[in-house]
Amino acid sequence: xxxxxxxxxxxxxxxxxxxxxxxxxxxxxxxxxxxxxxxxxxxxxxxxxxxxxxxxxxxxxxxxxxxxxxxxxxxxxxxxxxxxxxxxxxxxxxxxxxxxxxxxxxxxxxxxxxxxxxxxxxxxxxxxxxxxxxxxxxxxxxxxxxxxxxxxxxxxx
Amino acid sequence: xxxxxxxxxxxxxxxxxxxxxxxxxxxxxxxxxxxxxxxxxxxxxxxxxxxxxxxxxxxxxxxxxxxxxxxxxxxxxxxxxxxxxxxxxxxxxxxxxxxxxxxxxxxxxxxxxxxxxxxxxxxxxxxxxxxxxxxxxxxxxxxxxxxxxxxxxxxxxxxxxxxxxxxxxxxxxxxxxxxxxxxxxxxxxxxxxxxxxxxxxxxxxxxxxxxxxxxxxxxxxxxxxxxxxxxxxxxxxxxxxxxxxxxxxxxxxxxxxxxxxxxxxxxxxxxxxxxxxxxxxxxxxxxxxxxxxxxxxxxxxxxxxxxxxxxxxxxxxxxxxxxxxxxxxxxxxxxxxxxxxxxxxxxxxxxxxxxxxxxxx
Numbered sequence: 172x173x174x175x176x177x178x179x180x181x182x183x184x185x186x187x188x189x190x191x192x193x194x195x196x197x198x199x200x201x202x203x204x205x206x207x208x209x210x211x212x213x214x215x216x217x218x219x220x221x222x223x224x225x226x227x228x229x230x231x232x233x234x235x236x237x238x239x240x241x242x243x244x245x246x247x248x249x250x251x252x253x254x255x256x257x258x259x260x261x262x263x264x265x266x267x268x269x270x271x272x273x274x275x276x277x278x279x280x281x282x283x284x285x286x287x288x289x290x291x292x293x294x295x296x297x298x299x300x301x302x303x304x305x306x307x308x309x310x311x312x313x314x315x316x317x318x319x320x321x322x323x324x325x326x327x328x
Numbered sequence: 329x330x331x332x333x334x335x336x337x338x339x340x341x342x343x344x345x346x347x348x349x350x351x352x353x354x355x356x357x358x359x360x361x362x363x364x365x366x367x368x369x370x371x372x373x374x375x376x377x378x379x380x381x382x383x384x385x386x387x388x389x390x391x392x393x394x395x396x397x398x399x400x401x402x403x404x405x406x407x408x409x410x411x412x413x414x415x416x417x418x419x420x421x422x423x424x425x426x427x428x429x430x431x432x433x434x435x436x437x438x439x440x441x442x443x444x445x446x447x448x449x450x451x452x453x454x455x456x457x458x459x460x461x462x463x464x465x466x467x468x469x470x471x472x473x474x475x476x477x478x479x480x481x482x483x484x485x486x487x488x489x490x491x492x493x494x495x496x497x498x499x500x501x502x503x504x505x506x507x508x509x510x511x512x513x514x515x516x517x518x519x520x521x522x523x524x525x526x527x528x529x530x531x532x533x534x535x536x537x538x539x540x541x542x543x544x545x546x547x548x549x550x551x552x553x554x555x556x557x558x559x560x561x562x563x564x565x566x567x568x569x570x571x572x573x574x575x576x577x578x579x580x581x582x583x584x585x586x587x588x589x590x591x592x593x594x595x596x597x598x599x600x601x602x603x604x605x606x607x608x609x610x611x612x613x614x615x616x617x618x619x620x621x622x623x624x625x626x627x628x629x630x631x632x633x634x635x636x637x638x639x640x641x642x643x644x645x646x647x648x649x650x651x652x653x654x655x656x657x658x659x660x661x662x663x664x665x666x667x668x669x670x671x672x673x674x675x676x677x678x679x680x681x682x683x684x685x686x687x688x689x
Contacts, residue, residue, distance in 0.1 A: 240640050252642070255437075256534060266645045270648060
């Protein structure tokens, strides 16, 4: 049987929101943006642990890259200071570039991994970087009616 | 005879009522225009230029600060510079001009930038946190439970994260709630009435640039005015003659004399804070100095190197604004899905009925 949700549009329109799971921030490394990799029990039956952990670890790596203090950030900072920070109005900072990469990654993960399992990740930037919000969807009709509709389509031909 | 021209009332038309607006499951058909998020922002802030500029509701003495700086610098350029250019060097107005531009631009940036406001929790997030918080007393709704805290270990130091009742979140480390702006601000330093805004993670570097360049400007004007008056009173003329010849200088002298000490002092204090990676809030409360009775605590956020601390505070990456002022308020998802669900489940029932009809037939 094919997976019930083929794309995000179908997911949003044919399923109802059952629950939202929140992955909180991990502050053990200070104020840098990092999320807890602990697997929430509500997702136990929905997704494999390794897939979930991979997603969170990749997101943590992206945020670490954005907030890294090194040669490039010093250059950007010094240049900004010399121009009285007017340069922030003109160019896109490294942080903003990484945020765009994160948003594309989340979109891709939703399409390939999470939507087929009836889940949807919300970009943390839309929640003030406080949490990763995972929406859990349930198929509106029961399993009986969905198999009924599949038999009608086969018998209708 | 004129034909009485009257319209026959068509009973058919009466039977079918005037077309009622169809039920609107999709919110795009709502007549109300989409609102931007700044229009529904819960904190005490004001927005200008359609959300591009943010200020605290009480702008404090920002007009006074701007007025004093512009007035004093203006008097300097008009009355002192011509004399000094003639008698000393033409660099003086150039240096003064550069400093003045630095001061004004950094002041406006400090005042109009989002200091690092944390948006409030969504209702689902707040409910999730409430579930996780243990409330063993089972108190009634009228009694406010004791302040909720969560402990986390950062760099071998135990840090307490407090729960904010207004924003309904556990505040991240170094975040504090400003009562004047009614917002939680990341890396909260202080609320500065002179700039009319909080100083936090995103605008601390602007604030630091402002006070350092202002102390240079004040000291520069003070020095130049003193030189001007000294040069004028040479040749047996006396100070009184010099003041009568250039009365504006007296005003500048007074303003600069009283402000240079406090601004230099403030710059020195903030240079110390930058070098030790502390905030004013933490310094005043004595969070890491052991004042509150903790034995041997150190600042867990410091890199223990002055250069690295300075670079991370002033030259670190610029984080984005989390409040998305110019984004559009999303249509309420729960309102949207239920009518759509009803339509689709009705459609599914029809399919089932048809299916049963086909299979039975």
